[in-house]
Amino acid sequence: MSYKVQLLDEDIVFVTEEHETILEAALRQGHSLPYGCRNGICGSCKSKVVSGDVVYPDGTPEGLEENDIKQGYAFLCRAKANCDVVIKARTVETATVLRIRQFPCRVARCEKLNDDVMRLVLALPKTERLQFLAGQYINIILQDGKHRSFSLASPPDQDQNLELHIRHYNGGLFSEYAFKDLTEKTLLRIEGPLGQFTLQESDRPMIMIAGGTGFAPIKSLIEYSLKKNHKRSIQFYWGARTVFDLYLNEIAETWSNENEHIQYYPVLSKVDKLNDWTGKTGFVHDAVLKDHADLSGYDIYACGPPPMINAIVESFPKNGLDKDRLYSDSFEFAAN
Known part of the structure; x- marks a missing residue:
């Protein structure tokens, strides 16, 4: 049995299954609600049930006081929907x-x-x-x-x-x-x-650029976007030295193969003549510039080593990018 959960004032509706709490259902579908311990103690997830009923199969949460229950409050980390419900809860969108x-x-x-x-x-x-x-x-x-x-x-x-x-x-x-x-x-x-390298609210298509292990936060962003069922266009460029440095290439290929709004472009800076590589070559920022003479309509998300980020900051505005639409995270190496 499944039920609908509506977040009042948030224009968000999601489905919860009988085996999961309301918080688990929200997180599974990409909706970030406030929470802390997830054990019914801290109260960070306390929200008001405006209509409908919730139940606690494992018992009333330890931190939920009797007066809160009388006023219609619930701990979403423990509450399960007993019918379609409307809840007054805020989503977390900023770091x-x-x-x-x-x-x-x-x-x-x-x-x-x-x-x-x-x-x-x-x-x-x-x-x-x-x-x-x-x-x-x-x-x-x-x-x-x-x-x-x-x-x-x-x-x-x-x-x-x-x-x-x-x-x-x-x-x-x-x-x-x-x-x-x-x-x-x-x-x-x-x-x-x-950190502040997070998805910003926008309808513009996105170009995401990773250098090396800059793939890590890009992976988080794209997987979150997919869970939210976002359909904004994503062009993902992953710069690496050799094909072996595309260490989770199959994941990026799966995103592109299974989602029409995602395109994946690996870019290699070091190509062996014996290698049968037919994809993009050179520096990853140059590959983006070559594909996009006009960047004025895009949001750019870039993560990687300082030389890559510096090159993007310097060159992309020349192709029309609004500097306020560039979101970046520079990986600094720290020695002993």
């Missing part, structure tokens, strides 16, 4: 409203995607969730108090198992450790969410 917190976590997965890139999955405790927006990043806090920043590659509904893409740098304080000594079940400490 400024999210609280930055520190969490312990455990390494759940270490997987080398190629010789230089590792997929790292960090599992939060069962009682904790990291609420974040697509495109944001976290800090890994090291034992000496130093921190290293990594973009979240997972979409916001995956708030307990956080995916990071770690590039190996010689002399990199964390990356050297990650590639040589880090093992599953290792305990780490993180801080987040951080």
